[in-house]
Amino acid sequence: MSIVALTVFVVAYALIASDRVNKTLVALGGAAIVVALPIIDSEDVFYSHETGIDWDVIFLLLGMMIIVSVLRQTGVFEYVAIWAAKRAGGSPLRIMILLVVVTAIASALLDNVTTVLLIAPVTLLVCDRLAINAVPFLMAEAFSSNIGGTATLVGDPPNIVIASKGGLAFNDFVIHLAPIVIIVMAVFILMLPRLFPGAFDADPARVADVMSLEEKEAIRDQGLLIKCGVVLVAVFVAFVASSALHLKPAMVALLGAGILVFVSRLEHSDYLASVEWDTLLFFAGLFVMVGALVKTGVVEQMAHLAITATHGNTLLTTMVILAVSLVLSGIVNNVPYAATMTPIVAELVPVLTDAGHPDVLWWALALGTDFGGNLTAIGASANVVVLGIAKRADNPISFWAFTRKGIVVTTMSFVLAAIYLWVRYFVLG
Structure with missing residues (x-):
């Protein structure tokens, strides 16, 4: 059955990469095949944390999409857009730098x-x-x-999985991963002009028009904006304190969405306007196909083969975990990969103790899994969401257009992460 599960995934992946068939249709079709055979059953799909649909991801997305739908009605996005353009002097490059920095910090x-x-x-x-x-x-x-989210426990979904299995705290991630995240972000910003040549030419007349706009006039409903602001602050605080509150981020998002729907009194067509149903269904199908790979042991076998090749050398094991995680998480999506890999790393940590820090394998896994999310268009949840938003806005991003750039960013991240792990934990100890 492992060969069948792998064949279904490879064929589906090839179709998704071709951009000739709707990726949601492919994901659901692949999921239907592995369920019908049956390689995976309803218990595995709906209730298993290891092989099933990650409902935390699905409902986190749904809740935040509803919040964004309500927020959109206030005009605040137009306000921020005009503000950002004016602060950057209308320069597309400065606007991109401003947006990526804000994105990285907010993701953390x-x-x-x-x-x-x-x-x-x-x-x-x-x-x-x-x-x-x-x-x-x-x-x-x-x-x-994906880079910025690597810095904290709550920033990237795989970090939550890794922290749970490794017994790692919020501050552990900040202390050990934030320094390399800052370095990678700095290099990424320097790469932007070469990574996206020709993307920064704007019509001077359009720039002048934007600079003449008054951002305050974009706000359409100040009362609703205040309500949204209160709810958003509460949601953000609850995200950060989710472990202390014993609330999953998905539950926080749904509660916030429910409150906003109630207080806004909007029509359902308005508060569901930004919900990307195709994206949610794509995730469901992808989780089922990957669940079949997990259940049949394909992912675990691949990871074990890579680890056993190191013969117990901690430095080599660290680098193998980093490299394998970059590749596999970028191919199968980093959330299910992290769930599969954490038990393997948990077995290795007590055995490999010759490194300067006993948790170095966990940091290699986190960096590889999080940075590897940039490798392909389906490597991380954020990528899939961005592609869905782009498609609905008539700015479609093809699988290969994203992946060509992603390979460059991931390679840069890998080189810097490898140097960082070697110097911090093996040279400096």
Whole structure:
């Protein structure tokens, strides 16, 4: 059955990469095949944490999409778009730098999916005002959200999985991962002009028009904006304190969405306007296909083969975990990969103790899994969300357009992460 599960996934992946067939249709079709065979059953799909649909991701997305729908009615996105363009002097490059920095910081404090849901509408409006292509900006924000989210426990979904299995605290992630995240972000910003050549030419007349706008006039409903602001602050605080409150981020998002729907009194067509149903269904199908790979042991076998090749050398094991995680998480999506890999790393940590820090393998896994999310268009949840938003806004991003840039960003991240792990934990000890 493992060969069948792998064949279904590879064929589905090839179809998704071809951009010739609707990716949601492919994901649901692949899921239907592995269920019908049956490689995976309803118990595995709906109730298993290891092989099933990650409902926390699905409902976190749904809740935040509803919040964004309500927030959109206030005009605040137009306000922020005009403000950002004016502060950057109308320069597309400075606007991109401003947006990616904000995205990275917000992704560390919240989570990368929530961040791109909030930043992408602003980006589309800025680019529309300046009559420039929004695709490079959206891709840059997806990359920066995955990089920035690496810095904290709550920033990237795989970190929550890793922290739970490794017994790691919020401060552990900040102390050990924030320094390399800052370095990678700095290099990424320097790369932007070469990564997206030709993306920063704007019509001077359009720039002048934007500079003459008054952002305050964009606010359409100040009362609703205040209500949204109160709820958003409460949601963000609850995200950060979710472990202490014993509330999953998905539950926080749904509660926030429910409160906003109630107090806004909007029609359902308004508060559901930004819900990306195709994206949610794509995730469901992808989780089922990957669940079949997990259940049949395909992912675990691949990870074990890579680890056993190191013969117990901690430095080599660290680098293998980093490299394998970068590749596999980028291919199968980093959330299910992290769930599969954490038990393997948990077995290795007590055995490999010759490193300067006993948790170095966990940091290699976190860096590889999070940075690897940038490798392909389906490597991380934030990527899928950005592609869905871009498609609905008539700015479609193809699988290969994203992945070509993602390979460059991931390679840079890998080199810097490898040097960082080697110097900090093996040279300095």
